[in-house]
Amino acid sequence: MQKSAKQALSCWLASYVLIIGLLFIFLGKPxxxxxxxxxxxxxxxxxxxxxxxxxxxxxxxxxPWSWLRFFGTYAxxxxxxxxxxxxxxxxxxxxxxxxxxxxxxxxxxERLQGVSSHPEDATSGVRERAMWGGAxxxxxxxxxxSWKVDSNSPDLSTDISRxxxxxxxTFQAKGMVVDASKIHQTTVGGKPAFxxxxxxxxxxxxxxxxxxxxxxxxxxxxxxxxxxxxQAFDQNAPTFDSVLEHxxxx
Numbered sequence: 681m682q683k684s685a686k687q688a689l690s691c692w693l694a695s696y697v698l699i700i701g702l703l704f705i706f707l708g709k710p711x712x713x714x715x716x717x718x719x720x721x722x723x724x725x726x727x728x729x730x731x732x733x734x735x736x737x738x739x740x741x742x743x744p745w746s747w748l749r750f751f752g753t754y755a756x757x758x759x760x761x762x763x764x765x766x767x768x769x770x771x772x773x774x775x776x777x778x779x780x781x782x783x784x785x786x787x788x789x790e791r792l793q794g795v796s797s798h799p800e801d802a803t804s805g806v807r808e809r810a811m812w813g814g815a816x817x818x819x820x821x822x823x824x825x826s827w828k829v830d831s832n833s834p835d836l837s838t839d840i841s842r843x844x845x846x847x848x849x850t851f852q853a854k855g856m857v858v859d860a861s862k863i864h865q866t867t868v869g870g871k872p873a874f875x876x877x878x879x880x881x882x883x884x885x886x887x888x889x890x891x892x893x894x895x896x897x898x899x900x901x902x903x904x905x906x907x908x909x910x911q912a913f914d915q916n917a918p919t920f921d922s923v924l925e926h927x928x929x930x
Contacts, residue, residue: 683745685739687745689731691754700723727758729761733761778930779897779928779929782923788811790808792808809821819915820907820908821923824902826900827900828899828901851888859881864876868895868904871897874893875893876891876892888909889913889914890913892905893905
């Protein structure tokens, strides 16, 4: 085996093991086997590509590279590849999110692929989730975009009725009684929308309150949800209305 090949193999294995080790140290154990497989796959591709580029450069050199020179060049290529991949992912992410929502301080916001966590929904749209926790309990705001599959306008009144039934079934399966307000029309940023509020009760006491708003844009059907314990819901209802009203949709 040529010296450059040995250097490439050593760099690849060492950097891969180092990256996986750092991920476990700083991010902890992945929440699922799928997450672990994705992290390992990304590490293999990233380190492998940087190794390949460095090896191609080294093997064309007039004289064999020292180990120090090979490692130094590999490190530089690795950083460049990381920056290029990060930039590409950022631009791709921005293209895939057809809305921009701004949350006040105190909310933990994350962007997620799919309109739900179910694997079959992974390519159906995107969503942004914001969580708030305080002395009054927990509140969650989620704005989801479900991609339109054709140019036909959906029947939002029918869609929100189905959504209400789905939510009811979920809570009823947990032994809770669900009351829903009358679905009524409203506007969000000048766009027509439908809105409904649901309350889940256990032993006659309201345990959870949820507000659902449904509207459409040229690219997707948007569902915006505020859910939380009663006090947290009431405290953050104005925030939900403000965030939704000022969300910029494409």
